[in-house]
Amino acid sequence: MDRTAMNKIVSEEKWVEARKALLKKEKEFTALRDQLSQQRRDLPWVAVNKEYVFEGQNGKQTLSELFDGRSQLIVYHFMFDPSWDEGCLHCSFWADNFNGIIVHLNHRDVTMIAVSRAPYSKLAAYQKRMGWDFNWLSSYDIDFNFDYHISFTEGELAKNEAYYNYVAQASPSPELQGVSVFFKDSSGRVFHTYSTYSRGIDMLNAAYHYLDLVPKGRDEAGHDFPQFWVRRHDEYDKTFHSWLDPRAYEV
Numbered sequence: 001m002d003r004t005a006m007n008k009i010v011s012e013e014k015w016v017e018a019r020k021a022l023l024k025k026e027k028e029f030t031a032l033r034d035q036l037s038q039q040r041r042d043l044p045w046v047a048v049n050k051e052y053v054f055e056g057q058n059g060k061q062t063l064s065e066l067f068d069g070r071s072q073l074i075v076y077h078f079m080f081d082p083s084w085d086e087g088c089l090h091c092s093f094w095a096d097n098f099n100g101i102i103v104h105l106n107h108r109d110v111t112m113i114a115v116s117r118a119p120y121s122k123l124a125a126y127q128k129r130m131g132w133d134f135n136w137l138s139s140y141d142i143d144f145n146f147d148y149h150i151s152f153t154e155g156e157l158a159k160n161e162a163y164y165n166y167v168a169q170a171s172p173s174p175e176l177q178g179v180s181v182f183f184k185d186s187s188g189r190v191f192h193t194y195s196t197y198s199r200g201i202d203m204l205n206a207a208y209h210y211l212d213l214v215p216k217g218r219d220e221a222g223h224d225f226p227q228f229w230v231r232r233h234d235e236y237d238k239t240f241h242s243w244l245d246p247r248a249y250e251v
Helices: 012-041 089-095 099-106 120-130 154-159 198-204 206-211
Strands: 053-056 059-062 072-077 110-116 136-138 162-164 167-169 178-184 190-197
Touching (some): 072 089, 099 110, 120 136
Parallel strands (some): 072 110
Antiparallel strands (some): 053 059, 053 136, 072 178, 162 167, 178 190
């Protein structure tokens, strides 16, 4: 589609006038986003009384130990079923955003990690291939993924119904994506403060926010699945079909 034919071509003066009108709306959106962020921080918390032990580059570690001396922990639920040989290509798109920001998060009392259900040996091999160095841990033989509703049991898959994004819905995959946040107080108690799923993780993908600035935007309309174009960063010269159900990316 020819974008030049769709957009008016005007003088600089007219462009600035239109831009300032949009800027007013952008500022309103920023103020609303700030309010929403405060409401997110004001949510009630749930105590985490169950002990989870993960396996990663530092061996076995509990959820409490993963805070690494900080009080706040962000967990990216990376889709990687134990039967798969590669991590989800869409989660891989998100994970390409992680490496450079973690040092900055650390200096704001935040630790960020990824957790997947595949055995750690698979995670380590895939992480080496992708060139990532963030802390990535396996929840292979524990309930963590199921408790936070991003992995689904054989029974749920057989019924084609699972609890995801706070509603019961058809389960398109044994794994889906999400992010959870935890807090540890001075006495060592751990609390679950927030989780988001589906398009709730949009805000964590810097590439999408840059695409939202350009004339073509994300350019995903007219396809059964918006992320039809996404590949692992070492596979853009290859052609294959994305298996992820479109419902996994709904609001």
